[in-house]
Amino acid sequence: MERSWWWKAVLYGCAVVLACLYLIPTVVPEDKRPDFFKDHFTKRIQLGLDLQGGLHLVYEVNIDKAVSSKVDRLSNDIEDALKKKAPDVTVGREGRDDIIVSFKNPAGLANVDAEMLKPYRHELDETSRDAAAGTLRLRYDPERVAEVEELALRQAIETIRGRVDKFGVAEPTIIKKGTDIVVELPGLKQSDFERIKSIIGRTAQLEFKIVDDGTEYMKKLGASLPKDGPIKAEPESWSEKHSNQQHEDVYLRTKDRAGLDKFIAGLSGDLAVPVDRELAIEEISPRDSGDAAPEKFYRTYLLKRRAGVTGEYLAMADATWDEMGRPEVSFTMNRQGSDMMGKLTGENVGRKMAIVLDDKITSAPVIESQISERGRITMGGYGDPFKLQQEVKDLVAVLRSGALPAPLKKSFETQVGATMGQDSIDKAKFSMMIGAIAVVLFMLIYYRLAGFIANVAMVLNMLFMVAILAAFEASLTLPGIAGLVLTIGMAVDSNIIIYERIREELRHGKSPRTAVDAGFQRAFWTVFDAHVTNFVAGIVLYSYGSGPIRGFAVTLLVGIVSNLLTSVWISRWMFDLIVGRRGSVSATLSI
C-alpha cells in the first residue's frame, strides 16, 4: 500500500469521527450525553417551523398610512395657525404627501412666510407658489419618508422582540428582509397563536408620561415586600436643579423580569395600583448605571396613566452635545406639541418624565425646566463615552420613528400545529427508508463489490450532510427532508457514471488498475460539471426562497458538496484498497 493511501485513511477517518461528534447532540437525548458534549459539541439540527409546529408571520410596515396621518396632522396644525391671521384660508390635502393652502384673497398668501413655516422646515418643502391664484403647495420631505421607513422598521423589530419575549418562546427569529419583517416562532402552542398575533400586530406608541414620585402607595408597596426576596424596594432621591427642592421616591428592583411582571399583575386590594396610575418597568443594563453590578436589572416607575404628549407631536430629534461636551438628545416639538409639552413640563418641573415606547420605558430624565418647542435630554454621566454615544443614538431612533407610528400590515402567515409536523416526519422517514433500501440493493446487484463501495460512500455522504447541517445549526424543513431523500438518489449517480466508464475501459482490455485510474480520471470532469450545474440551481433557489424552501436549498447545496467528496475521493480511496496492492494485481474487478 502506498504511503499516500495511509495519509488519506487518517484524513478520512478524522472526518468521519468529527462528523459523528457533531451528530451526537442531534441524535442522543441531552441527559444521556457525556459531559464532554455539554461544553464542546452542543449544536444540533433544529426542526423547521413546518415540522415542529409554530407561527410564521411576515409584516410590512405600512408607511403610507403613517405618512398620510402625519401629514393630516400637519395640515390641521397649519390651518389653525393661519386661520388666526386670514380667515379666508382653506387647507386641503392631496395624495399621501401634499398639503395645499389657498386663500380667497390672493394677498393672504403673504402670511405664509419663512417665519410662519419655520416649525415645519424639517418636514415640509414648498413645491410651488402661485401668487396670482393665492395657492401654495407643500410636500412632505421625501428624505424624511425614507429615513422614517428605516427607523420604523428598526423600531418595529425591537418592539416585536420585546412583545415576543414576554411569551417565553424558546427561539424566536425576528429579522428584517428587505422592507418586511419576518417573525418565526417555532414550538409556540396553538392556543397562543391568536393572542400573540394580535399583540405583535399592534402599532407601537411613543408616549411621554410623568413619573409620580414620593407617593404613599410606593412606600406601602415597598414595605409589603419580604426583606430577602428576589424583588427589593430601593429608595432614591434627587434635587431640583434651580430650587434645590428634594424629591424622594421608592422603586422596586429585581433581576427577574418575569417575576416582577407576575408580582405586578398579582397586586390587589390595598396594594392594587391606583386606577389612574400604572407601574412601568425599565430595563437597566450595566452600562447605564454607575453600579458595580455587572448584570442588567429591572426597575419600576409609577406613572400617570394618561399620556401628556405622544410622539406624533415631535418634529425632530438629534444627537448633540451639551456645553460640557457630553452627548445628549435634543428634540423639537411641532406647534401644537409645543403647547402641550410646555403645559406638561411647566407643571412638573423637578419630576421625572418617562419616555415610554410600547409600554416599555426607554428613558426617564428629570425635567429641569419648562420645555416648550425645544427640549434636551441629557444622558446620565456614567459609563464610557462610546457607550453613551450609542445610547444617545438609540434614543434618537426611538424618538424619530415614534414621531410617525407606522402600523404593521400582515402580508404572509403560516401556522402549523405540532401534530401535523410529527405525521410528516414519520411519512418522510418511511419513504426515505424505502428509497435508500431500493438504491442500496440495486447497487449491490448491479455492481457487486463496487456497488458496495458506492453504498458505503452514500452512507458517508448522508453522515457528512447531517453533520454539516448540525454544525451550522440549520433547520430541517419538510422540503429539506425532500432534499435529503433526493440526495440519496443522486449520491450514487456519480458512482454510476464513474463505474460505467471503468467498465468501458475494462472492455477495452485494460487491467483493473489502469481501468480504475482512467475511469476516475476521465469521468471526474463530467461529474464535476454536473455538480456545478446543480450547485448553481441550488444557489438561485437559496437566494430566491424563503423559510422552508431555503431549508431545501441548504440541504441540496450541502449534499452536492459532500457528495463530490464521498463519491469521487473516498470511493477512489476504497478502490485503491482493492486494486492498488503492488504485486498482487487482481485479474478481475468486481464491478
Place this chain on the structure above:
Amino acid sequence: MAANQKFFEIIKPGIDLDFIGKQKYWIGTSIILVLATCIMLPLNAYVFTSRGHMLNWNVEFRGGTEIVVDFAKPVDAHAVREALSAKGFDNVDVVTYGSTMERGSNNAFMIRLGAVSAMSSDQAKKVEVALARVGDATLKKFEFSEGGDKVYIRFDKALEPTVLADALKAAGTSTTQKGVQQFGPPQDHTYEATLVGLESEVRVALDAKLGAGAVSSIPQVSSVGAKAGKELQLDGIRALLGAILLIVVYIAFRFDFRYGPGTIVALLHDAVITVGAFAVTYKEFSLTTLAAILTIIGYSMSDTIVVFDRIRENASRYRDRAFDRVVNHAINETLSRTILTSCTVFFVTLAMNIFGTGVIRDFAFAMNVGVVVGTYSSIFIASPILIWLNDKYVAAQKRQAARPTAPRRPIRRDEEEAVET
C-alpha cells in the same frame, strides 16, 4: 483477460440505436407536449369553469387563506361549504385533505378562501353603521382596507378601548381584549383594532352550523396577501430564468458556444412540460413545486453534460466521422449510465410520491415528471440542436474561409461524403 469479464448489464455495451436518424419524431413529440401545455393553461383558466386558474396555484401565489380543518366526526364537504356561505364567506373552496390511508381519518378538509382577513368590505360597511354611536361618542371616520387585518376608527370623543372592543363584538367582528388600542395622539380619538384571524371566524361558523365541538382542531393555516403572492410569482419566474442563464453561461465556458443553445432549449422544455403536467393533473402548484422545477433544471443539466462530454471526447477522437454519427454513437455509449442514474433518482422520488405527505408528495411528483423529461430532452432535444448548430457553424466557416487551409474544426459532415464520392 479482463476483456472477457462479464458484467451485470441492463443495457448492453454494443447497443446502437438510431436516435438522431429518427429525431423528427422525437422533436415532434416534444413540440406536441409543449403545445399541449400552452393550450392547457388557458383552457384551465377560461374553459374548465371548475378549475378557473391556469395552474392550481397554492395560496402562496394566489393570495388568500388556506385552512385545514379536522372534524370530530365525518362530515360532508357540501355541508362545510354551506356552513361557510351562510356566514358570508364567498368563493369558498372545500376539498378533502389527505386520504383515509394517509391520515387515518377522512374528516379533514382543506378550506381555501380568497379573503385574508376576517372582514369583507360588505361586512365592514355593516360594522361601520353599527358603530355610528358608541356610548356618547359619535363615529367620525371608519377606515378599513380590503385584505387588511386592522381597522382604524375615529370618534369625536375619547373612548375606553375595552368599550370599543365590546362594541365591535356586538357588531359581529371580534378582536381580542388587547386588540384595540389608541392610535396617534389622544386628541385624535383614533383607535386601532386588530381583527382576529380568519380561522377563528371559520371555526365559529362551522361550529354554529354543525354543532358545537364539530371542529376538533385546525392543524394548519396559511394566508398570503394578494400583493405578496404576485411578488412571489414574479420572483419565481425570475429565479427560473436566472438559474437557466447561469447554467448556460457555465456550459458555454466549459464547452463552447455551440453547446449552449441546445441546453437552454432542453431546460426550458423540461420546465414547460413539468408545468404542463401540473396543468393537466391540476395538482397544487406551490413554492415547493417551483423548488422542484429548479432542481429538475439542475438535474437535467447533469444528464445533458454526461452526453455532451462524450460527444466532445469522441468528436476529437473520430475526426473522420460525420458529426451526427459521432453524436449518435456518443448517446449510445452513454445510454446505460444516463438510464441508470435517472432510474435511481426516479425510484427514490417515486417512493416519496407514494409514501410521503403534502409538500413532499407534490415535490416528488414534479421530480418524477422532470427526471423522465430531463433524460429525454438531453438525448432528443439538446443533441439535435447541437448537430444543427454545428452544421451551420461548419458551413459558415467554409464559406468564410475559402482559402485552402485545413479546417480548424474537423467535425464536418460533408467531409465524409466527399471521401465516399
